[in-house]
Amino acid sequence: MSTEIGRNPATAGINTAHLHLISHKLCPYVQRSVITLIEKGIPYTRTDIDLAAKPEWFLQLSPTGKVPLLRVDQQHTLFESAVICEYLDEITDGPLLPHEPLERARHRAWIEFGSAILNLIARLYSADDEAEFDAARLALRARFQRLEPVVVAPYFTGTAFGLVDAVYGPIFRYFDVFESVTDLRIFEGLTNVQCWRQALGERASVRQAVSADYPQALLAFVHARNSWLAGLCRG
Ligand SMILES: N[C@@H](CCC(=O)N[C@@H](CS)C(=O)NCC(=O)O)C(=O)O
Known part of the structure; x- marks a missing residue:
């Protein structure tokens, strides 16, 4: 099921309306990404999948077969939560990682x-x-x-x-x-x-x-x- 979520965007000029998180309701790596999205006020769409019966479209998109995935502008697929979180951090104001x-x-x-x-x-x-x-x-x-x-x-x-x-x-x-x-x-x-x-x-x-x-x-x-x-x- 997909849900549309959005709060106070603090974005730096990108169209974050096209961020789509492929997720699972218990996954702690997904939660990192969601926390970052919420902290940054970035609007996104979320689709939870069943990891015990991964949909074919997910397997096509995911090189590792793991969640989270972040679809950007329905074109690019990011995987690995650390990469997703850093990307979300970099496209918005108020960095969550130190600069030094x-x-x-x-x-x-x-x-x-x-x-x-x-x-x-x-x-x-x-x-x-x-x-x-x-x-x-x-x-x-x-x-x-x-x-x-x-x-x-x-x-x-x-x-x-x-x-x-x-x-x-x-x-x-x-x-x-x-x-x-x-x-x-x-x-x-x-x-x-x-x-x-x-x-x-x-x-x-x-x-x-x-x-x-x-x-x-x-x-x-x-x-x-x-x-x-x-x-x-x-x-
Ligand atoms: N290193 C990955 C780990 C992600 C991960 O392990 N996700 C688990 C769910 S919490 C998963 O998708 N497991 C499915 C599988 O391994 O088949 C990340 O940081 O994104």
Whole structure:
């Protein structure tokens, strides 16, 4: 289903009426792109697809078979969320990445770190038994321990929201849902990370990047797996 979405365009002279995001309702990489679109006030159209039954038109467009895709002017197809977010940032005012090359590189590095955290989250919800689950849980805690001295809070660099924040909003959202099922103790004692998590959870763009039924949909997705976390969901 396609939806037309538009808010206060802050665009730098391009016809953003022709931006079309091909997406999936749970995908954290899609959410990064949506958060960037919302933060930048860029109008766009969104079409969610079923990744378990990818439509032929999508397979024709996507070199990787993955979402998100951004169709520009019904002619060009961008893939890879980091590329899509940077493109959206570059065509609008109010940059979400720093200008200075070293600082810019540092932000990109922590964005990559966020993608590695997403792989660990997949390990957590796919773990077959308690030992694997606990190993993934501890590996996740170790990642956030590395972030603790780096994060300024409330956002990654303090008061300004940036692309790094757009990446970690969807990451923390997983834990909001998983913690409704089990006590993970991943963020214990990590005060900067906790403050960051709370600020991102309250940010309008982060909240609006998913539909209201996201928690139920994520639990249903986990429930459908034969994993340790699925067992905890069943109670
Ligand atoms: N590196 C890609 C990752 C995107 C990705 O993994 N998307 C997942 C959904 S969250 C996907 O489309 N999976 C379908 C598949 O692998 O068949 C990006 O940043 O855009």
